Amino acid sequence: MAALLEISAVETYYGQSQALFGVDLNIQEGQVLAMMGRNGMGKTTTIRSICGMSRIAAGAMQFKGIDIASLPSHKVAQLGIGLVPEGRRCFGNLSVEENLLVAARAASTELQPWDLARVTQLFPRLGERSEQNADTLSGGEQQMLAIGRALMTNPALLILDEATEGLAPVIRQEIWRAVQLLKESGQSILIVDKTLKELLPIADQCIILERGKTVFSGSPAQLDGQVQSRYLGV
Amino acid sequence: MGNLTIEYKLNVSLVLLLLAIPAIALMLDEPFYITLATKVVILALAGVGLNLALGLGGLISFGHAAFFGIGGYIAGILASHSLNAELMFTLAGTEFDGTTNMLVIWPLALLVSALVAVFIGYFSLRTKGVYFIMITLAFAQMIYYFAIAWPAYGGEDGLSIYVRNQFMGLNTLDPIIFYGICFALLMSVLLLVSKLKNSHFGSALQAARQNEQRLAAVGIRPFGIKLTAFVISAMITALAGALFADLNRFVSPDMFSWHTSGEIMIFVILGGVGRLFGPVVGAGLFILFEYYLGGLTEHWALFLGLVLLAVVLFARGGLVGLIAGEVKHD
Numbered sequence: 001m002a003a004l005l006e007i008s009a010v011e012t013y014y015g016q017s018q019a020l021f022g023v024d025l026n027i028q029e030g031q032v033l034a035m036m037g038r039n040g041m042g043k044t045t046t047i048r049s050i051c052g053m054s055r056i057a058a059g060a061m062q063f064k065g066i067d068i069a070s071l072p073s074h075k076v077a078q079l080g081i082g083l084v085p086e087g088r089r090c091f092g093n094l095s096v097e098e099n100l101l102v103a104a105r106a107a108s109t110e111l112q113p114w115d116l117a118r119v120t121q122l123f124p125r126l127g128e129r130s131e132q133n134a135d136t137l138s139g140g141e142q143q144m145l146a147i148g149r150a151l152m153t154n155p156a157l158l159i160l161d162e163a164t165e166g167l168a169p170v171i172r173q174e175i176w177r178a179v180q181l182l183k184e185s186g187q188s189i190l191i192v193d194k195t196l197k198e199l200l201p202i203a204d205q206c207i208i209l210e211r212g213k214t215v216f217s218g219s220p221a222q223l224d225g226q227v228q229s230r231y232l233g234v
Numbered sequence: 235m236g237n238l239t240i241e242y243k244l245n246v247s248l249v250l251l252l253l254a255i256p257a258i259a260l261m262l263d264e265p266f267y268i269t270l271a272t273k274v275v276i277l278a279l280a281g282v283g284l285n286l287a288l289g290l291g292g293l294i295s296f297g298h299a300a301f302f303g304i305g306g307y308i309a310g311i312l313a314s315h316s317l318n319a320e321l322m323f324t325l326a327g328t329e330f331d332g333t334t335n336m337l338v339i340w341p342l343a344l345l346v347s348a349l350v351a352v353f354i355g356y357f358s359l360r361t362k363g364v365y366f367i368m369i370t371l372a373f374a375q376m377i378y379y380f381a382i383a384w385p386a387y388g389g390e391d392g393l394s395i396y397v398r399n400q401f402m403g404l405n406t407l408d409p410i411i412f413y414g415i416c417f418a419l420l421m422s423v424l425l426l427v428s429k430l431k432n433s434h435f436g437s438a439l440q441a442a443r444q445n446e447q448r449l450a451a452v453g454i455r456p457f458g459i460k461l462t463a464f465v466i467s468a469m470i471t472a473l474a475g476a477l478f479a480d481l482n483r484f485v486s487p488d489m490f491s492w493h494t495s496g497e498i499m500i501f502v503i504l505g506g507v508g509r510l511f512g513p514v515v516g517a518g519l520f521i522l523f524e525y526y527l528g529g530l531t532e533h534w535a536l537f538l539g540l541v542l543l544a545v546v547l548f549a550r551g552g553l554v555g556l557i558a559g560e561v562k563h564d
Binding site: 051052074082083092094103152 | 440443444450451453455456
């Protein structure tokens with residue numbers, strides 16, 4: 001089966017300083033890929049490169065067989081990559097409902113399409129707060145909104161960058177429950193998270209980045225204690 | 235939601251006040267007040283145009299005089315050809331020597347300003363912040379100097395329109411009728427802008443103001459949204475310019491000058507950036523200052539400056555924000 005997203009030997013710079021030195025990853029349709037690595041190893045830069053927010057200097061990126069390396073971010077999003085950026089970035093000056101509706105896009109997959117009703121079913125709190133401005137929401141609610149907004153684009157691939165960071169345990173559980181439900185519905189997901197205890201059971205595949213390079217790629221079962229302590233410091 | 239109700243009530247009161255002005259003026263036997271109110275309504279319309287770009291899109295255009303002047307000159311040029319029975323151009327064998335029909339002048343003003351706005355916006359919107367302010371100013375000043383150096387239409391002296399242009403057989407020289415036309419246009423445009431604000435386009439524009447990258451991440455090209463807003467905004471201001479030319483029965487290059495851009499921006503900031511009726515309040519206050527304080531002292535603009543300073547320092551939401559509170563979601 002062809003990969004949904006395949007990136008190989010990607011190198012990215014911020015100005016003069018090189019951040020990625022050869023990242024490879026590969027996501028099959030319906031899979032959940034966990035991207036791991038300590039802080040500053042290039043996880044967010046990899047995501048920014050995929051989403052067209054940082055131009056790659058070398059390497060190849062293909063999504064659904066289309067070269068996305070030189071596409072601007074709105075084109076990448078239109079092709080079906082939905083990003084939940086690090087730090088729950090909603091449109092604070094819009095209401096919850098407007099945040100969701102502004103992103104609405106016809107389905108690019110054969111999965112059950114997302115709409116307002118389905119998002120508020122996944123996160124009932126968003127339904128309760130639909131008229132509120134996004135900047136009046138709690139951190140957890142904003143995270144749910146950011147996920148809901150990405151889902152409204154009906155993405156073929158959902159990217160979650162540190163979706164549970166800095167949230168209260170009970171909210172984290174709710175986010176993980178949602179991710180689990182998404183996985184069960186067949187959603188392909190690229191996920192970055194620090195809580196391995198929750199992340200590994202959900203992942204089909206995982207990769208580890210070390211200094212901007214993919215140093216491990218395999219199933220969670222292959223990720224033994226030695227690899228974990230060497231690259232993840234756990 | 236309480237605040238929203240206050241703003242709604244304020245807006246309704248303003249509409250009622252504008253409606254009552256002709257009657258008040260006649261009661262006081264001061265028909266001049268109608269002309270003053272007409273000026274408020276027209277300048278408010280220009281501000282409503284800028285407010286769409288500035289308030290919703292965060293596009294600080296310091297060149298909206300370009301569009302105000304284009305509207306004015308379209309009205310002036312067409313009318314002067316028509317009144318002097320001078321040939322303007324020949325198209326496919328048909329001679330066209332201008333028109334005094336507002337229903338032709340307005341669409342032409344909208345069309346020309348839209349084309350110019352596409353051009354200016356295409357280049358300006360690639361820049362941000364102070365560069366955007368400067369490049370819009372530069373374009374407007376270029377048109378200003380062009381108008382000064384264009385002897386065919388009066389150059390520095392401007393162009394007189396001897397008779398007010400025509401609208402569906404009405405006597406447009408009657409102040410009340412002309413006021414009614416301007417008022418109806420202002421209300422229609424406010425309705426349109428309020429619909430736009432609550433549409434998908436309006437949400438996307440406000441989202442672009444906050445963070446373009448995030449908007450692109452949901453698959454919307456921020457440039458397209460901002461350019462569309464800039465063009466609609468320019469068209470509204472151009473319509474106001476066409477009416478302004480008819481109000482004064484005179485157009486001059488001053489309409490293009492950066493003072494005019496600054497004044498339009500003052501209406502928006504005084505009244506409340508991004509507030510639907512902000513420019514109406516702002517233009518009203520501006521004219522009140524100009525007329526009443528201007529009658530007492532030449533230095534009325536100094537007092538206006540102090541008020542503007544107070545608004546910027548203490549009432550960021552402008553006067554509408556002061557009365558109705560911070561923006562809450564509807």
